[in-house]
Amino acid sequence: MTQENATTPVLPPPVLARGPIGWARANLFNGWFNTALTLFVLWILVRTVPGLFDWAVGSAVWSGDAAICRAEGAGACWSFVAEKWRFILFGTYPADQHWRPVAAMAAILATLLASADRRMWGRPLAVIWPVGLGLAALLMFGGVLGLDFVPTTLWGGLPLTLALSVVGLVFAFPLGVLLALGRTGDLPVVKALSVVYIEVIRGVPLISVLFMASVMFPLFLPQGATIDKLLRAQLGFILFAAAYLAEVVRGGLQAIPKGQYEAADALGLSYWQKTRLIVLPQALSLVIPPLVNTFIGFFKDTSLVIIIGLFDLLSTAKAALTDPAWRGFYKEAYLFVGLIYFAFCYAMSRYSQFLERDLSKGRRR
Amino acid sequence: METRARPQGRSFSLNDPGVRAAAYQILVAALVLFAGWYLISNTLENLARQSIGTGFGFLEREAGFEVGESLIDYSAQDSYARAFLVGILNTLKVAVIGIVLATVLGTLLGVARLSSNWLVAKLAGGYVEVVRNVPLLLQLFFWYAALTEGLPGPRQALQPLPGVFLSNRGLKIPGAAEDPAWAALGIALLAGIAGAVAVHVWANRRHTATGVRPPAGAISAGLVLGLPLLTLLAFGGAALDVPELKGFNFTGGLTLTPEFAALLFGLVIYTAGFIAEIVRSGILAVPHGQTEAAAALGLSRGRILRLVVLPQALRVIIPPTTSQYLNLTKNSSLAIAIGYSDFVSVANTTINQTGQAIEGVAAIMAVYLTISLGLSLAMNWYNKRIALVTR
Numbered sequence: 001m002t003q004e005n006a007t008t009p010v011l012p013p014p015v016l017a018r019g020p021i022g023w024a025r026a027n028l029f030n031g032w033f034n035t036a037l038t039l040f041v042l043w044i045l046v047r048t049v050p051g052l053f054d055w056a057v058g059s060a061v062w063s064g065d066a067a068i069c070r071a072e073g074a075g076a077c078w079s080f081v082a083e084k085w086r087f088i089l090f091g092t093y094p095a096d097q098h099w100r101p102v103a104a105m106a107a108i109l110a111t112l113l114a115s116a117d118r119r120m121w122g123r124p125l126a127v128i129w130p131v132g133l134g135l136a137a138l139l140m141f142g143g144v145l146g147l148d149f150v151p152t153t154l155w156g157g158l159p160l161t162l163a164l165s166v167v168g169l170v171f172a173f174p175l176g177v178l179l180a181l182g183r184t185g186d187l188p189v190v191k192a193l194s195v196v197y198i199e200v201i202r203g204v205p206l207i208s209v210l211f212m213a214s215v216m217f218p219l220f221l222p223q224g225a226t227i228d229k230l231l232r233a234q235l236g237f238i239l240f241a242a243a244y245l246a247e248v249v250r251g252g253l254q255a256i257p258k259g260q261y262e263a264a265d266a267l268g269l270s271y272w273q274k275t276r277l278i279v280l281p282q283a284l285s286l287v288i289p290p291l292v293n294t295f296i297g298f299f300k301d302t303s304l305v306i307i308i309g310l311f312d313l314l315s316t317a318k319a320a321l322t323d324p325a326w327r328g329f330y331k332e333a334y335l336f337v338g339l340i341y342f343a344f345c346y347a348m349s350r351y352s353q354f355l356e357r358d359l360s361k362g363r364r365r
Numbered sequence: 366m367e368t369r370a371r372p373q374g375r376s377f378s379l380n381d382p383g384v385r386a387a388a389y390q391i392l393v394a395a396l397v398l399f400a401g402w403y404l405i406s407n408t409l410e411n412l413a414r415q416s417i418g419t420g421f422g423f424l425e426r427e428a429g430f431e432v433g434e435s436l437i438d439y440s441a442q443d444s445y446a447r448a449f450l451v452g453i454l455n456t457l458k459v460a461v462i463g464i465v466l467a468t469v470l471g472t473l474l475g476v477a478r479l480s481s482n483w484l485v486a487k488l489a490g491g492y493v494e495v496v497r498n499v500p501l502l503l504q505l506f507f508w509y510a511a512l513t514e515g516l517p518g519p520r521q522a523l524q525p526l527p528g529v530f531l532s533n534r535g536l537k538i539p540g541a542a543e544d545p546a547w548a549a550l551g552i553a554l555l556a557g558i559a560g561a562v563a564v565h566v567w568a569n570r571r572h573t574a575t576g577v578r579p580p581a582g583a584i585s586a587g588l589v590l591g592l593p594l595l596t597l598l599a600f601g602g603a604a605l606d607v608p609e610l611k612g613f614n615f616t617g618g619l620t621l622t623p624e625f626a627a628l629l630f631g632l633v634i635y636t637a638g639f640i641a642e643i644v645r646s647g648i649l650a651v652p653h654g655q656t657e658a659a660a661a662l663g664l665s666r667g668r669i670l671r672l673v674v675l676p677q678a679l680r681v682i683i684p685p686t687t688s689q690y691l692n693l694t695k696n697s698s699l700a701i702a703i704g705y706s707d708f709v710s711v712a713n714t715t716i717n718q719t720g721q722a723i724e725g726v727a728a729i730m731a732v733y734l735t736i737s738l739g740l741s742l743a744m745n746w747y748n749k750r751i752a753l754v755t756r
Binding site: 346 | 389483484485497500502510511514698713726
């Protein structure tokens with residue numbers, strides 16, 4: 001037997017079970033149902049993809065005015081984007097100063113990228129964030145170092161979207177942590193206030209909070225005091241985001257074993273020492289992936305400020321479409337803006353998935 | 366731990382946790398009360414100076430504005446209260462239809478992502494990634510532009526089926542005309558559904574008693590479809606109200622307005638992406654051993670899914686799906702951006718007309734809190750019903 005085996009050459013697997021054919025049989029044509037499904041999907045793709053490709057690339061118009069785009073048989077009008085991209089990205093910010101929002105966004109992105117690096121977590125972040133955001137604010141506002149002052153009414157586009165979401169998160173996060181601590185703590189009055197706040201905000205749409213910020217905040221202030229429109233929206237956003245972040249943080253707080261609290265008490269730590277040194281470091285590192293997901297949600301939600309009349313990235317795209325010379329190129333405008341949103345959100349969601357795997361290494365067997 | 370009662374016989378001390386807890390809470394309550402008093406006094410002063418009225422008295426007054434579409438009779442002469450009711454009904458309409466469709470589409474996509482068919486799984490995955498990473502408002506604008514600017518006017522309306530017109534005025538389909546056959550058809554359908562329920566109860570009893578399951582599915586399908594069909598044949602068909610082009614617009618038939626269609630489309634497509642991920646993780650959460658054990662017991666593939674996998678997956682799926690339903694309902698308030706007359710848009714018009722911002726925003730919050738609370742109560746009840754029963 002053994003001898004026979006040694007001399008018989010080992011045959012390769014049959015041709016139908018290996019290579020591209022084998023792969024297709026295993027993944028596309030296993031069984032009559034999957035075969036029918038594959039053929040159906042392929043038929044749809046053949047019907048749609050060449051047309052879409054021709055529209056987006058083949059017969060697309062890359063430069064020139066709207067008349068060329070409106071010609072018979074013309075595809076996507078990318079010259080609309082070529083004409084309007086500065087307005088869509090920067091809104092009404094003075095055109096000769098556009099390097100400032102670019103530099104400000106670079107500062108914010110650098111801050112975000114630095115925070116994504118786990119080696120920076122801890123004290124370095126306490127330096128990076130004030131420096132990064134301070135630099136961005138200095139560049140956007142100006143008024144010092146020979147830079148012209150640019151009021152927030154002229155801000156628009158991507159810098160506004162980034163400012164609303166990043167500044168919103170920076171202020172909403174501590175508020176959210178306090179609310180979560182209040183909700184999980186032992187003080188009945190504080191607990192009741194936190195629960196009511198969190199549940200009311202989470203039960204109403206963001207629009208109603210933004211309405212409140214835009215129409216009710218002016219009524220709250222004493223006579224003569226006014227409050228900037230952007231600041232009002234930012235405040236409404238912070239109040240809204242804090243409730244959602246509080247629930248995420250609460251998830252982390254509840255996952256800390258009771259023994260940790262008891263051990264901290266036994267060491268004689270005060271409430272704030274216990275929270276700062278024992279509870280929060282463990283709770284927050286547990287909830288970083290859901291925090292990133294929440295941040296993605298807020299980044300998308302900043303587009304709602306169009307309803308109270310601010311010029312964020314989506315509003316500038318919509319405003320660009322109202323130019324009578326370029327009416328009707330909504331597909332190109334929304335695709336362009338959609339791609340920018342997608343790039344940011346997709347990068348963040350991939351990062352959150354990476355982090356989830358990376359952080360659970362210690363817990364995996 | 367801070368609220369622990371003060372041990373008897375100890376003198377008052379600031380180091381006593383009980384005393385500190387009480388002091389902190391009094392401090393917080395005082396701060397909140399002071400902030401509230403400050404804001405309210407400012408507000409009252411501002412309202413008095415701008416001579417804006419307070420209270421909900423305006424609800425009785427004539428609204429004086431038209432709404433785009435309404436489920437009940439409404440005209441500009443009706444009161445603000447009736448306009449609010451129109452808005453609430455419109456919000457509920459889009460939310461209910463949206464939840465049903467998003468659940469169906471989301472479940473299909475979630476299953477498709479787990480399909481052994483590479484092409485289907487990748488396409489579903491791509492859909493989920495794109496839809497979840499682009500703001501809903503952008504998607505709504507896109508659909509609205511596609512349904513208004515992208516479609517021809519009423520005179521050049523597309524006619525995919527006879528009697529069905531697709532134009533920038535919306536989708537027109539034939540509706541029910543005045544005909545007794547429709548009432549009979551409705552009764553027959555209800556009778557069919559009642560019969561199907563009865564058949565299922567009977568089949569369950571037979572199954573428990575004899576171990577053999579009667580073909581309940583086939584019988585109930587026959588009842589639900591067959592009874593209305595027989596009625597239709599008996600009446601010799603039912604009269605239809607077919608839309609017609611008169612002048613610059615259509616008359617007759619049922620209308621799906623572009624605003625409603627764009628909102629529904631956007632909400633369903635967006636929420637389905639999230640539900641798909643929930644369904645996928647729910648199905649993956651059921652251990653494969655369960656499927657194998659069920660197969661070893663000799664259950665058919667359909668029954669393995671229905672009796673073994675789904676009940677366990679649902680326990681994981683229901684709680685996050687509830688919050689997606691709530692999100693869909695809250696997101697329907699984006700209707701204001703594309704001109705669908707939902708509650709927020711009606712309330713916003715009211716705020717602009719009366720200047721009573723506080724009452725308007727309070728009404729919006731109250732309505733959505735009520736809807737959210739009602740929906741979570743219903744879903745919690747369902748969740749409790751399917752929850753794992755342990756000791």
